[in-house]
Amino acid sequence: MTTDMKQVYAYPDALTEVEMRYCPGCTHGTAHRLVAEVIDELGIKDRTVTLATVGCSVYAYEYFDTDAVQCSHGRAPAVATGIKRVQPDTIVFAYQGDGDLASIGMAEIVHAAARGENFTVIFLNNAVYGMTQGQMAPTTLLGQKTTTSPRGRTAPEAGFPIRVCELLDTLDGPAFLAREALSTPPHVRNAKRAIKRAFETQVAGLGFSLVELLSTCPTWWGMTPLEAIKHVDEQMTKCYPIAVFRDRLAAQEGEQSAESAPGEGE
Amino acid sequence: MSETQRTREFITGNEATARGAIAGGCRYFFGYPITPQNKIPEYMSAHLPEVGGVFLQAESEVAAINMVYGASAAGARVMTTSSSPGISLMQEGLSYMIGSELPCVLVNMVRGGPGLGNIGPAQSDYWLATRGCGHGDGQCITLTPNSVQELHDFTARAFEIADRYRNPTMVLADAILANMMEPCDVLPPTEMPPADRPYAVGPHGQERERNIVNSLWVDFDEMEEVNLRIQERYRQAAEEITDWEEYGSDEPEVLVCAYGISSRVCESAVDEAGKAGVQARLVRPKTVFPFPSEPIAKWAEQAKCAVVVEASMGQFVEDVRLAVEGRCPVELVGHAGGNIPAVSEVVARILEMTS
Secondary structure, eight states, X not given: OOOOOOXXXXXXXXXXXXXXXXXXXXTHHXXXXXXXXXXXXXXXXXXXXXXXXXXXXXXXXXXXXXXXXXXXXXXXXXXXXXHHHHOTXXXXXXXXXXXXXXXXXXXXXXXXXXXXOSOEEEEEEOSEETTTTSEEOTXXXXXXXXXXXXXXXXXXXXXXXXXXXXXXTTSSOOSEEEEEXXXXXXXXXXXXXXXXXXXXXXXXXXXXXXXXXXXXXXXXXXXXXXXXXXXXIIIIHHHSOOEEEEEHHHHHHHXXXXXXXXXXXX | OOGGGOEEEEEEHHHHHHHHHHHTTOOEEEEOOOTTOTHHHHHHHHHTGGGTOEEEEOSSHHHHHHHHHHHHHTTOOEEEEEOXXXXXXXXXXXXXXXXXXXXXXXXXXXXXXXTTOOSSBOOTTHHIIIIISSXXXXXXXXXXXXXXXXXXXXXXXXXXXXXXXXXXXXXXXXHHHHHOEEEEEEOOOOOOOOOOOTTOOSOOTTSSOOOEEOOOOOSHHHHHHHHHHHHHHHHHHHHHHOOEEEEEOSSOSEEEEOOHHHHHHHHHHHHHHHHTTOOEEEEEESEEESOOXXXXXXXXXXXXXXXXXXXXXXXXXXXXXXXXXXXXXXXXXXXXXXXXXXXXXXHHHHHHHHO
């Protein structure tokens, strides 16, 4: 009988042991863990800078065991730009929510993406302002009740939800854009794959990368955690389809394999 | 900075500012176009790459100051320049930089206001610099040049001051100083000094604990501690860098106070008043935060009155009144909206006050 066992699962090195302040059933914790696993797998912890933003994840600098900068509401893409222009080899990721990124910070995210700034954005879309107690977000679904759309969001009153990936996909700057869901295990595994791809895109120096993660907020959706996961899969994905919108790393890998393969006509 | 290698040139205040920054070790510039300071970013876009630096035109002043925040957090000597409405937009970012104890240099070529105002010279952002810089307890250390030469020298020096006190440092000038040409002894570009910012973020291996740049302190006592540290640096700055210049009679009947472009007017007014038989002494702050209260108090003791001259409607005068502490009456000669006080009206007020 062998005692030579391989460790297949452990607490990520890139996460501190600080107790997270997220509500039960919230998927911020899942997102944090996936990002930390990717940082560990790529061996970049000592050259990564986490950008914490304003919202429920404001304490991200306490949870990720990396250097960190806390940013004002919506401005993380500008702060990331400043850091990367000084330290191009440092790995920078901004962890932004939907209010931070798609409302107050819309100018900064669009311009950083258009410039193709070489950093990564982890974009948590839970369709609500969590920290300030459940107000309507730019990504709130039509019909969704929030504390500032108490009868449900209607288009004549409050306009339509913003699809960030599709919007950024109109630009030439981004190198990687994907939307995944933090719901069932298969989706979570795909989310991790996308996050890893985004960081690899930055490590390869290809430019701007963003992963949108459809996330739960049982507290302000007024649901149990399981109902919230079901809501992500059944309702949110209708408005926000899961997709990899752009992957320039794959395009580059494709070129490389084409070059190395014995091609016809050579 | 290499004092011996200065070259005498005839240049605008904007160019003198840009070249002062490069001489001060600035290698990163983030800014957004606004008149009357556009020649600064234009100069930086052309010349920063020549010295291994980076120029980036931001999408807004809001983004520009946050890029400055990031670059400073990464350990760089970094600056932005703008004019009044743009500086308004940077207030939040400045507050974050003060709270996170990060240095940077910004230049405000003040224009007429409020609102969109105009592109004429004004001094109406005095409060924005010395009381503003966003929410919370904190100000910009503020330098007030009155010539193209001083724009150059003060900008160069501002980087060292910002680093020493870990606080945003503002060069407060105006549309005239920005665009007029004067002879200037120009410093050569100097290397950015090796980063001496143990608090900066970046690759570190196992050499140190992780660094966190942050202004969020939910614990009241921790937040107050940060405030006390900031105030202690302001107190140190008051001791170490408070600066002013005096001009005129040693036995004045009238104390004249003005900074920046208005102080140039007042030098002539002091001369004219002397010819008319009234002795006056000008105290001209070269820093307004920290503020040179001592010389103002000293001359107020023996003068019959003080005349304060500013291209705004009574901002700077409040600091003079606080320094005078009732020792003599304080009168304001103020203009706004692009107008600056004329020599003749300053002289008239001096004569009127002493008649």
